[in-house]
Amino acid sequence: GAVVSQHPSRVICKSGTSVKIECRSLDFQATTMFWYRQFPKQSLMLMATSNEGSKATYEQGVEKDKFLINHASLTLSTLTVTSAHPEDSSFYICSADGGKSEAFFGQGTRLTVV
C-alpha cells in the first residue's frame, strides 16, 4: 500500500512557540491530504482538508490562524501550530488519499506543550 510519513513523531515545545509538523506521501502524489487531531482515548477529529496549491478547508470550530496548513507540493503538507498552549497538546495525524478511496495515515505526532 501507499506510504505516508509524518515528522516528527514526538515534539515537546514551550508555551507560546510554534511547531511545524510535516506529512509526506512517499510513493504517490496526493493532491489532497487531511489533518486530524486525537485526544487521549477519543476519536480522530477532522481538522482540515489540505489542497495542493490552494487554501486549506477548515472544519467548523478549528481556528485557521492557529493551525496553519500549507500544501506546496503534491507530496508534502505541513501543519504549523502557532503560539502553542498546553491545551493544544494532542496527537496529530495526517492522511492522504492513496487512490480507490482508501486513506493512508501517517504515524502521527505527539505534541506536548509545556
Added chain:
Amino acid sequence: GENVEQHPSTLSVQEGDSAVIKCTYSDSASNYFPWYKQELGKRPQLIIDIRSNVGEKKDQRIAVTLNKTAKHFSLHITETQPEDSAVYFCAASINGNQFYFGTGTSLTVIP
C-alpha cells in the same frame, strides 16, 4: 456535515467469542465505510471496508454489513484472539474524501 455514532464505547469478550461493533451515519450521500484498528500511540490501520453498492463483505474472521436504508453498518469479529484487543473506529466518507470517524470502541479480548 456528516455525523457518525459508534457503539459500544468499550467491549470485553472472552477469547473465541464474537465481537460486534455498530455505527450509524447521517449523510445519505456517504458511500464508503472503512473500519480501522488502532493500537496505542500508533496510526490507524485499515482492516476492512465496504462501499454502498454492497451489503456485506467478509475477510477471514472479520465481516462488515451495511444497511443503507437505515444508515447503519456493523463490524463483526469472530473467534476473537487477544491480539484483536485494540481501539476500533468506523468511518464514513463520500467518495473517499473527508473521513468522519466514529467515537471508537475499545475492545478487550480476555484470554
